[in-house]
Amino acid sequence: xxxxxxxxxxxxxxxxxxxxxxxRVWLEGDGTGHLDLPRMRAGGMVGGFFAIWIPSPSGPNDxxxxxxxxxxxxxxxxxxxxxxxxxxxxxxxxxxALKALExxxxxxxVTDAAHLRRSIDAxxxxxxxxxxxxxxxxxxxxxxxWHAAGLRSLGPVWSRPTAYAEGVPFAxxxxxxxxxxxxxxxxxxxxxxxxxKIMLDLSHLNEAGFNDIAQLSDAPLVAxxxxxxxxxxxxxxxxxxxxxxxxxxxxxxxxxxxxxxxxEDGKRLPLEDLDTMLRHLDHLLAILGEDGVALGSDFDGAxxxxxxxxxSALPVLLQAMAAHGYxxxxxxxxxxxxxxxxxxxxxxx
Numbered sequence: 001x002x003x004x005x006x007x008x009x010x011x012x013x014x015x016x017x018x019x020x021x022x023x024r025v026w027l028e029g030d031g032t033g034h035l036d037l038p039r040m041r042a043g044g045m046v047g048g049f050f051a052i053w054i055p056s057p058s059g060p061n062d063x064x065x066x067x068x069x070x071x072x073x074x075x076x077x078x079x080x081x082x083x084x085x086x087x088x089x090x091x092x093x094x095x096x097a098l099k100a101l102e103x104x105x106x107x108x109x110v111t112d113a114a115h116l117r118r119s120i121d122a123x124x125x126x127x128x129x130x131x132x133x134x135x136x137x138x139x140x141x142x143x144x145x146w147h148a149a150g151l152r153s154l155g156p157v158w159s160r161p162t163a164y165a166e167g168v169p170f171a172x173x174x175x176x177x178x179x180x181x182x183x184x185x186x187x188x189x190x191x192x193x194x195x196x197k198i199m200l201d202l203s204h205l206n207e208a209g210f211n212d213i214a215q216l217s218d219a220p221l222v223a224x225x226x227x228x229x230x231x232x233x234x235x236x237x238x239x240x241x242x243x244x245x246x247x248x249x250x251x252x253x254x255x256x257x258x259x260x261x262x263x264e265d266g267k268r269l270p271l272e273d274l275d276t277m278l279r280h281l282d283h284l285l286a287i288l289g290e291d292g293v294a295l296g297s298d299f300d301g302a303x304x305x306x307x308x309x310x311x312s313a314l315p316v317l318l319q320a321m322a323a324h325g326y327x328x329x330x331x332x333x334x335x336x337x338x339x340x341x342x343x344x345x346x347x348x349x
Contacts, residue, residue, distance in 0.1 A: 002328075003120070004314050005336035006048030007254030007296025008130070008203070008225035011035045013053065014300060015097040026101050034299035034310040037106055040125060043314035046336065047116065047126030049153055049224060051301075052094040054087045054135050056080070056160060060170050060268075069260060069268035075171040079160040084138045091136035095149060098129060109150045113344035128343075130201070130224070133158035133167075140192050147196045152347065154193055155201035155224070156186060156209065159236070164189050165209040172266030174235040176242070181208035182216075190216045199346045202226075202246075203256075203296070204236070214245050219346050221251035225296030227261040228283045231276070234261050243287040252342040253284055254296025259303045271305035274320045281321070281334070290330055294338045 014033050015022035021030075029036035039045075056079035060069065068074045101107045107125040110116040119126040130153040137143050137154075157167035164186035166179035182190065190213055193200050202210055202223040214221055223246065229237035238246075238253065246253060255277065260268040262276050271277070284293045299311060307316055321331050 001044040001315065002318050002332055003046040003336045004044050004295060004318075005046055005120075005126070005339045006299070007294055007339065008049050008051060008132075008256075008301070009035055009297060009299040010051050010053060010301035011299065012050050012094045012097050013055075015101065016093050022097055023100055023104060027104060027106065034297070034304060036311075037125070039310050039312040042312035043310075045125075045311050045314060046120045047110070047128070048297075049128045049130040050098055051130045051132040052091050052098075052136070053132040053158060053301075054082055054090045056082065060159075065170075066268055069170065069172075069266075072172045072266045075174060076169055078167065078169050081161045081163075082135045084135060084163075087133075087135035088138070091131070095129065098127065101127070111150055111152055112347050113340065116340060116343065128153050131155065132201070132204070133160070134162050134164050134189065137189070140188060143189070143192055143196070143198075147198060151198060153199040153201055153224070154189075155204055156182075156189060156213075157206075158204050165212075166206050167204045168206045168235040171235040172260075173233040175229065175233070176205075176207040176210070176235055176237075176239065178235065179206045179208060182212040187212065187216060194218050197347045197349075199343065207239075207242070210242060210245075214249070217249075219249075219349065220342050221246045221249040222342060222346070223251075223253045223296075225254050225256040225258075225298045227256050227258075228280045231280055231283060232261055232264055232266060234266055236261055240287060243284065247288045247292055250292075250342075250345065251288075252292050252294055252338055253288060254294045254339070255280055255284065257295075257297045257299070257302065257304055257308055259305055261302075262305070268303055270303060274305065274307055274317060277305065277308075277317070278320060278324045290333055291338055291341065293334050294336075294342075295334060
């Protein structure tokens with residue numbers, strides 16, 4: 001089985017929501033969501049980015065919002081900024097939940113490329129502590145504290161503003177050119193992340209913020225879970241110009257499995273087949289090359305395609321790549337090797 005290393009999941013929220021049963025949900029599954037240890041094992045998933053994320057009072061998975069997103073065009077307003085004092089306890093609970101999974105002996109929070117490889121070789125899930133939206137980071141001293149706790153990947157925003165930058169709204173058809181660039185605090189954050197070798201994630205960031213990070217950062221540019229705007233003109237997707245900027249940096253894009261970011265019509269309905277995913281992959285490969293494309297599922301955070309309902313179905317996607325004409329060496333790169341390579345360049349470079 002070809003191993004899969006994944007660019008983004010929101011599983012930790014389910015662990016926190018389960019309370020005292022959180023570890024059991026990881027070890028045994030509970031019949032919900034997209035991810036748990038048994039389904040990762042069944043699908044050949046050897047690791048990935050586990051996101052710490054602060055929910056807004058309302059969001060894209062609310063029933064009323066889902067109905068709007070099933071009937072484009074739509075343009076949802078950005079949620080309000082969340083105060084640091086509200087965000088921090090949520091983030092602590094999620095980080096603690098990831099640490100609790102580590103204590104089961106089935107998962108390791110990895111902090112460098114060699115550690116990542118050792119964890120996979122030992123048969124443990126290699127987990128990267130990622131933060132999606134920097135609301136819980138009050139200043140650069142706090143960033144150092146989170147780094148000491150294991151944080152190695154950071155997206156300055158989810159789809160709402162922070163003290164550092166602005167996100168893109170959920171809108172279709174629409175582009176990412178909305179809102180202003182990085183604040184001065186955001187520019188300081190980029191420099192400090194570079195110094196600490198914390199990977200910066202461009203997914204959810206608006207175009208002005210993207211441009212600022214591209215100019216400031218000395219690390220490969222990475223979008224952990226994004227799709228192609230040329231195919232699906234969602235504000236969340238990357239334009240060809242943005243893809244070329246990432247390619248020029250030696251960076252990487254992880255393909256998001258969210259149906260509404262894959263479908264040409266932008267509807268929040270299950271993608272009916274995997275051909276559209278393969279079109280996105282073909283487009284990414286044409287611009288980024290064979291070393292610049294990976295996978296970023298958004299498991300437990302988005303509506304999955306009909307034929308890819310959870311992590312256990314990952315071999316179906318890899319088989320579709322093979323049937324589409326991708327050779328085994330390319331499939332292995334997309335499935336895991338490219339993530340490991342860009343992390344080594346980001347962390348050890």
